[in-house]
Amino acid sequence: MVTLAESQLQLSDFQLVQEIYFPKNYEASSMWKLKQLLWETAVVQWEQTAESLGSFGEVWEPLPIGKHFDSILDLGCGYGRLAAYLSKQKKITCNKYYGIDISESLLRRMLGYKRAYNLFPSAEFSLICIAGDKLPFEDNSIDFVRASSIFLSLETEQLKHNLAEIARVIKPGGVFVFEDLFYNRYCPMNILDNVLNKTRKSKLDFGHLKQYSLREIKRLLKNSQLSQKCPQYTIKPHKPALLQEKFGNVGMRVSNDINKEINPPKFLKEFLACGYSVYSKV
Numbered sequence: 289m290v291t292l293a294e295s296q297l298q299l300s301d302f303q304l305v306q307e308i309y310f311p312k313n314y315e316a317s318s319m320w321k322l323k324q325l326l327w328e329t330a331v332v333q334w335e336q337t338a339e340s341l342g343s344f345g346e347v348w349e350p351l352p353i354g355k356h357f358d359s360i361l362d363l364g365c366g367y368g369r370l371a372a373y374l375s376k377q378k379k380i381t382c383n384k385y386y387g388i389d390i391s392e393s394l395l396r397r398m399l400g401y402k403r404a405y406n407l408f409p410s411a412e413f414s415l416i417c418i419a420g421d422k423l424p425f426e427d428n429s430i431d432f433v434r435a436s437s438i439f440l441s442l443e444t445e446q447l448k449h450n451l452a453e454i455a456r457v458i459k460p461g462g463v464f465v466f467e468d469l470f471y472n473r474y475c476p477m478n479i480l481d482n483v484l485n486k487t488r489k490s491k492l493d494f495g496h497l498k499q500y501s502l503r504e505i506k507r508l509l510k511n512s513q514l515s516q517k518c519p520q521y522t523i524k525p526h527k528p529a530l531l532q533e534k535f536g537n538v539g540m541r542v543s544n545d546i547n548k549e550i551n552p553p554k555f556l557k558e559f560l561a562c563g564y565s566v567y568s569k570v
């Protein structure tokens with residue numbers, strides 16, 4: 289169980305600078321700046337998806353069109369692909385929408401999309417520039433927490449803090465969706481990647497992402513108290529893969545085609561899964 293020793297943050301501890309909340313003593317460390325830059329570079333490639341207002345995977349299918357939540361927390365919201373998808377395509381409404389991201393420039397882009405597409409028009413809409421390991425919300429105050437692709441690059445200790453914070457702020461029985469967040473350490477593609485990673489000079493890139501076994505994922509959820517607070521959830525293996533699809537930055541079409549053709553029997557699905565999504569009942 290992770291304990292958060294420092295006193296709890298509140299949104300009133302922040303300053304609003306041109307419509308984005310920053311911690312009052314905000315000064316991004318050089319480490320964070322480097323991470324922000326890496327994410328911004330990675331996320332730029334998704335611009336087109338945002339133009340078409342986002343498309344998302346099967347974990348979102350059970351979410352009924354037009355559902356209303358009191359509060360939504362979008363952790364690692366980037367430039368707002370999910371907000372666009374939920375607000376425009378799923379017609380989800382909420383009273384309070386909170387988008388959190390370490391990258392100011394992605395949040396600024398999101399503000400542009402918010403205006404252009406009139407996202408969550410009836411909600412109190414707050415964007416907060418901060419890392420996800422200390423959330424400025426009361427215990428048991430958020431109905432719906434979503435995180436996508438932010439845990440992959442975190443060290444396990446940081447991930448534990450993020451999960452413990454989510455568990456603290458989510459309402460008992462609340463909804464959470466973690467999409468493709470846990471890479472599977474036993475997937476053959478990832479095993480190969482681990483071998484290649486040993487030859488890489490820089491560890492601070494997205495060539496190598498943190499990986500967890502199913503057992504470790506269950507333990508992380510349990511130790512954070514999330515599985516006790518929101519006990520009805522699914523851990524879903526996604527995308528079976530045998531071969532590396534990229535070598536450095538170069539995509540390998542043959543591996544891609546082979547991976548697409550794999551249709552493993554049920555007992556092999558977990559082993560071959562590239563990663564796992566974890567989501568509760570909506």
Ligand SMILES: C[S@@+](CC[C@H](N)C(=O)[O-])C[C@H]1O[C@@H](n2cnc3c(N)ncnc32)[C@H](O)[C@@H]1O
Pocket residue numbers: 324327328331363364365366367368369370388389390391394418419420421435436437438
């Ligand atoms: C792969 S992008 C996903 C963006 C968005 N969720 C989407 O689906 O389009 C990951 C995002 O998480 C942000 N991020 C990474 N680490 C973070 C952290 N520790 N706390 C908050 N945001 C983080 C990055 O700046 C980036 O915007």
